[in-house]
Amino acid sequence: MPTSVKELGVLLIQAGALTREHLQEAIEEQSRTHQRLGEILLRRNYIRESDLLGALALQLDLRHYDPARDDVEAGALAIVPIATARRYNLVPIRVDGSTLTVAMADPLDVIALDDVRNLAKREVEVLVAPTEVLQALRERHYARVEGSKNVEDAVQRAIIELGDVDISDEELNEDEAKRRAQDAPIITLVEQVISQALQERATDIHVEPLEKGLVIRYRVDGLLYDALTPGRTVYAGVSSRIKILANMDIAERRAPQDGRFSVRTGGREVDIRVSAVPTIHGEKLVLRLLDKTGFSYSLRDLGFSERHYKMIVEAIHQPYGMVLLSGPTGSGKSTTLYAGLLELPRETINIMTVEDPVEYQIDRINQVQVNERKKVTFATALRSFLRQDPDVIMVGEMRDRDTADIGVRAAMTGHMVFSTIHANDAPTTAVRLVSMGIEPFQAASALTLVAAQRLVRRNCRHCLEAYEPRPELLLGIADLMTEEMMRAPGTFTRGRGCAECRGRGYSGRVAIIEMMKLGPALRRLVVESRSADEIRRVAQSEGMTTLKQSGLEKALDGLTTVEEVLRVCLTEE
Numbered sequence: 257m258p259t260s261v262k263e264l265g266v267l268l269i270q271a272g273a274l275t276r277e278h279l280q281e282a283i284e285e286q287s288r289t290h291q292r293l294g295e296i297l298l299r300r301n302y303i304r305e306s307d308l309l310g311a312l313a314l315q316l317d318l319r320h321y322d323p324a325r326d327d328v329e330a331g332a333l334a335i336v337p338i339a340t341a342r343r344y345n346l347v348p349i350r351v352d353g354s355t356l357t358v359a360m361a362d363p364l365d366v367i368a369l370d371d372v373r374n375l376a377k378r379e380v381e382v383l384v385a386p387t388e389v390l391q392a393l394r395e396r397h398y399a400r401v402e403g404s405k406n407v408e409d410a411v412q413r414a415i416i417e418l419g420d421v422d423i424s425d426e427e428l429n430e431d432e433a434k435r436r437a438q439d440a441p442i443i444t445l446v447e448q449v450i451s452q453a454l455q456e457r458a459t460d461i462h463v464e465p466l467e468k469g470l471v472i473r474y475r476v477d478g479l480l481y482d483a484l485t486p487g488r489t490v491y492a493g494v495s496s497r498i499k500i501l502a503n504m505d506i507a508e509r510r511a512p513q514d515g516r517f518s519v520r521t522g523g524r525e526v527d528i529r530v531s532a533v534p535t536i537h538g539e540k541l542v543l544r545l546l547d548k549t550g551f552s553y554s555l556r557d558l559g560f561s562e563r564h565y566k567m568i569v570e571a572i573h574q575p576y577g578m579v580l581l582s583g584p585t586g587s588g589k590s591t592t593l594y595a596g597l598l599e600l601p602r603e604t605i606n607i608m609t610v611e612d613p614v615e616y617q618i619d620r621i622n623q624v625q626v627n628e629r630k631k632v633t634f635a636t637a638l639r640s641f642l643r644q645d646p647d648v649i650m651v652g653e654m655r656d657r658d659t660a661d662i663g664v665r666a667a668m669t670g671h672m673v674f675s676t677i678h679a680n681d682a683p684t685t686a687v688r689l690v691s692m693g694i695e696p697f698q699a700a701s702a703l704t705l706v707a708a709q710r711l712v713r714r715n716c717r718h719c720l721e722a723y724e725p726r727p728e729l730l731l732g733i734a735d736l737m738t739e740e741m742m743r744a745p746g747t748f749t750r751g752r753g754c755a756e757c758r759g760r761g762y763s764g765r766v767a768i769i770e771m772m773k774l775g776p777a778l779r780r781l782v783v784e785s786r787s788a789d790e791i792r793r794v795a796q797s798e799g800m801t802t803l804k805q806s807g808l809e810k811a812l813d814g815l816t817t818v819e820e821v822l823r824v825c826l827t828e829e
Contacts, residue, residue, distance in 0.1 A: 263315055264293055264294065264311055264312070264315055265279045265282075265283070265293065267311040267314055267315055268297070268303060268307060268308075268311050271307065271310065271311065273303050273304070273307035273310075273311070274297065274302060274303050274307070275302075278297070278300070278302040279297075281300070282296045282297050282300065282302065292364065294308045294312070294362075294364070305361070305386050305387060306386055309361070309384045309385070309386060312363055312364070312384060313384050316363060316364075316382075318363055318382055318383065318384050319383055319384075320383065320384055320385065321349070321359040321383040321384065321385035321389065323718035323719070323754070323756060324718055324719050324720065324754070326349050326350070326357070326359070326383065327349075327350065327754045327755040327756075328347065328348075328349055328350075328393060328397045328755040328756075329349065329350045329351065329755065331350075331351050332348035332349055332350050332351050332356060332357070332358075333348055333397055333398060335348055335351065335356060335375060335376050336348040336356075336358070336372060336375055336376070338394065338398045340371065340372070340375065341394055341398070342394065343368075344360070344362075344365060344367075344368035344371070344372070345360065345361045345362065345387060345390055346358045346359060346360040346361070346368065346372070346390065347359045347385070347390050347393045347394050347397070348372075348376075349383065351376075351378070354378050354379060355378055355379050355380070355381050356372065356376040356378045356379070356380055356381070357380075357381040357382075357383060358372060358380060358381070358382060358383070359382075359383040359384070359385040359389075359390060359393070360382055360383070360384065360385065360390075361384070361385060361386065361387045361390055363382045363384055369382070397755065399455055400455060407445070407448045407449060407452050407484060408484075410441060410444045410445035410448045411445060411484065411486040411487075411490065413441040413444070413445075414439070414441035414442055414444075414445050414486070414489070414490045414493065415486075415487065415489050415490065416441075417439055417440075417441045429507075430506060430507040432492075433492065433496040433506045433507070434496065434500075434506065436492050436493035436496055436497075437493055437496035437497040437499075437500050437506070439493055442490065442493035442494060442497050443497060445486075445490065445493075445494060446494060446497045446498060446501075447519075449461065449472060449483075449484075449494075450519060450521070450526075450528070450543070450545075451521055452474075452483065453474050453483070453543075453545060454521060454524070454526065454545065456474050456476055456483075456758075457476055457477075457764075458474035458475055458476050458545060459475050459476075459544065459545055459586075460474070460475040460542055460543065460544050460545065461473070461474060461475075461483075461542070461543040461545070462474075462475070462480065462540070462541075462542050463491075463494060463495065463498070463540065463541040463542075463543075464540050465488070465491055465495075465535065465537040465538035465539070465540065466488075466537055467537050468488065469485060469487060469488050470485065470486055470487060470488050470490065470491045470494075471484075471485050472484050472485070472486065476760075477713045477714075477760075477762055477763070477764060477765050478586065478711060478713065478765060479713075491538065495532075495538070495539055495541055498530060498541055498543065499513070499515065499530070499532065499541075501515075501517040501528075501530075502515025502516055502517050502528070502530040503515050503516075503517070504530065504532060509534060509538070509539055510534050511534065512531070512532065512533045512534070513531075513532045514529070514530065514531050514532075515529075515530045515532075516528060516529045516530060517530070518548070524547055524548075525547075525548045526545055526546065526547055526548065527545075527546040527547075527548050527613075528543050528544065528545055528546070529543070529544040529546070529613065530542070530543050530544075531544075546613070546615050546616075547616075548616070548617060553591060553594070553595045553598075554595055554598060554599075555568060555569070555592070555595045555596065555599060557595070558588070558591065558592060558595060558766070558767045559714075559766035559767050559768075559810065559815065560767065560769060561801075561806070561809065563801075564769055564771050564801075564806075567705065567771050567773060568596060568705065568707075568771065569599060571704045571705035571773070572596045572599060572600065572672065572674070573599075573600075574672060574704055575670065575672065576667060576668070576669070576670045576671055576672055577667050577672060577673070577702065577703070577704030577705075578663065578664065578667040578672075578673045578674075578675070578702045578703050578704055579593075579596070579672070579673070579674050579675075579704055579705045579706075579707075580654075580675055580676070580677055580685055580689075580703060580705070580706045580707070581593065581674075581675070581676045581677075581685075581706075581707050581708075581709055582676065582677050582678065582679035582680070582681070582682070582684070582685040582688070582706070582707070582708045582709070583676075583708055583709040583710060584710075586711070587709050587710050587711055588709055588711045588765070588767055589676040589709055590611075590615055590652065590676065592709060592767065593650055593674045593675075593676070594615075594616055594618065596674060597609075597618065597621060597648070597650065597674070598618070600648060602619075602620035602621060603620065605647035605648060606622070606644070606645055606646050606647050606648070607620070607621045607622065607646070607647065607648045607649075607650070608621075608622045608623075608624070608641045608644060608646045608648070608649055608650070609621060609622070609623045609624065609649070609650035609651075609652070610624045610626060610634055610637035610638065610641070610649075610650070610651055610652060611623060611624070611625065611626065611650075611652040612625070612626035612634070612652050612653070613625060613626075622644075624637050626652070633659075634651055634652065634653065634654075634655060634656075634659040635656070635658040635659045635662055638651065638659060638662040638663060638666065639662060641666075642662075642666060642671075646671055647671065647672065648671070648672045648673075648674070649663075649666055649671055649672070649673050649674070650673075650674040650675065651663055651673065651674070651675040651676075652675070652676065653675065653676050653677070653678075654675050654676070654677045654689070654692070656692070657692050657693040657694070660689055660692045660693070660694055661693070661694060663675055663702075664689065664694055664698050664699065664702040665698075667702035667703075667704075668698065668701055668702050673702075677689075679708065680708065681708045681770055681788070681792070681802075681803065682706050682707055682708045682770045682771065682772040682792075682795065682800065683772065683788040683789070683791040683792040683795060684708075684788045685706040685707070685708060685772075686699075686703060686706045686772065686774070686778070686782055686788070686791055687699075687782065687785075687786075687787075687788050687791065689702075689703075690782070690785060696782055696783050696784070696785050697783050699782055700774070700779040700780075700782040700783045701779075703774045703779075703782070704773075704774060705771065705772070705773055705774065706771075706772050706774065707769050707770060707771040707772065708769070708770040708803060709767055709768070709769045709770075710767070710768050710769075710803060710807075710824040710825065711765040711766070711767055711768075711824070712765060712766060712768055712807060712810065712816045712820040712821060712823075712824055713762035713764070713765055713816060713820050714762060714763060714764040714765055714766045714815055714816060715749060715750055715751045715761065715762060715763075715814060715815060715816055715817065716751035716753075716754060716756055716757035716760070716761055716762055716763040717751075717763070718751075718754050718756040718757065718763075719751045719752045719753060719754035719756070719757065719761065720749045720750070720751060720752075720814065721749060721750065721751075721752045722748070722749055723748060723749065723750050723817075724748070725748055725817070725818040725819065729818050729819060729822060730818070732818075732822050733804065733808055733818060733821070733822070736804060736805055736808050747812065748811055748812070748814075748817065748818060749814040749817075750817045751763070762816075762820075766810060766815050766816060768803055768806040768807040768810055768821070768824075768825075769803070769806055770800065770801065770802050770803045770806060771800070771801070772795045772800050775798065777794055777798070778791060778794060778795060778798075781794060803824075803825045804821065804822075804825045807820070807821030807824070807825055808821060
């Protein structure tokens with residue numbers, strides 16, 4: 257593509273990205289080396305890459321790559337090998353008839369354009385994008401395509417190796433199960449399924465036998481999606497292979513079993529807990545994936561509002577008391593507690609946790625794993641902790657009266673206690689200890705902060721668009737919205753679905769929370785064993801934000817949708 261040195265320099269100067277003195281120095285070097293002006297300016301650190309790309313886009317009348325409108329298509333990736341994409345620092349975006357669209361950091365690279373044109377047998381349309389954006393796109397999208405291809409290839413090899421013949425549980429003896437589990441295609445298939453699940457950010461893998469088939473599903477952002485349906489032929493080998501890895505009895509197929517194993521992939525160590533349960537069509541296996549490489553979330557990362565962030569930080573920095581979180585399984589309670597622990601000065605205090613299981617390993621925190629066979633329970637560990645000079649104690653769950661009693665006593669005798677409990681909302685959480693047999697005055701004295709938490713899927717930031725929720729959904733939140741909100745167009749946004757979010761419109765999750773600080777009025781109600789409804793009325797009069805209100809705030813901020821808020825919140829709130 258022809259270019260004018262003067263035009264490029266003028267554009268950069270007009271944009272305020274380059275001085276005339278620096279331009280003159282670069283032109284003098286160009287006259288000696290015959291390098292391109294942009295390369296010289298970048299090497300001398302006179303301009304940033306984004307400045308150069310902006311000037312080139314103007315000069316050549318090119319558009320910038322826009323994640324919201326430029327979905328990366330698998331068909332385009334199949335045309336350009338990843339080695340070529342890396343060599344020329346580009347990413348193929350889409351194929352449209354006789355045109356292949358690519359995003360490039362250097363739209364003047366004629367050699368790259370010629371090679372891509374020859375590969376594609378099509379004309380090439382160029383978008384400009386920074387190097388770091390292209391690197392992230394390349395690694396993410398080529399990995400997905402390669403992972404899917406590897407899984408499909410592994411399934412086909414397993415079918416060819418084993419033959420397209422199913423074998424029932426009654427016919428599958430231990431020797432045959434071991435033989436199938438040791439077949440190379442089965443070993444590869446299980447490895448690829450786990451690898452693909454990690455690429456998809458899945459938290460669980462479900463291996464579900466059907467009457468005449470098999471489905472493998474991944475739980476991503478809280479919901480299950482069909483990943484592949486490889487056919488019943490590979491079921492016996494896959495289930496046996498997983499059970500062998502998890503040190504389970506492969507001959508036992510009529511009783512529930514649990515096991516665990518670890519894998520290392522892509523520099524990550526992943527702990528995998530396995531549960532096998534017999535169904536009418538065979539054993540269903542669920543694999544829970546826990547990344548052991550470290551915990552990097554902060555309370556701000558979890559999406560708390562500034563008000564809620566200040567409330568929880570103030571509570572956890574108290575010298576003693578109890579912070580109690582409630583919510584269903586998978587609602588992020590443990591993640592919030594871990595993030596709270598990271599807010600504390602670990603170098604100057606003694607933090608001890610008892611968990612089942614230890615989900616994340618954190619430096620300078622003494623973590624104990626529950627082991628029923630060794631008589632290490634929440635209660636026995638708590639008793640031992642009190643002789644270990646602790647400042648902060650985290651209990652994975654208040655499961656029984658004994659654990660709750662020791663935890664409450666610890667909170668009343670100079671320790672800060674973090675824990676979780678099963679309850680539907682913050683007011684119910686406050687009275688749950690009493691229902692477990694704790695004296696009301698002890699519960700009221702120990703509790704500092706109680707909260708209920710849920711996770712909603714986060715809108716994909718790459719494909720956000722304004723939308724109007726269905727009228728019946730708006731009725732579900734009408735009591736929380738002002739007339740101005742109801743009338744304002746574009747009040748709500750959602751992800752329309754793109755390559756970044758795999759067409760789902762969501763990517764990741766964000767917490768919504770109902771947080772209740774125990775002040776004198778609320779403590780008095782707990783002491784008097786008042787109902788959760790009465791506690792809720794007083795808490796709301798003192799400014800407590802309900803789960804639904806917290807969710808609506810996230811929806812109005814564009815972080816999630818009304819549909820997600822109503823999916824996870826009680827409608828009777």
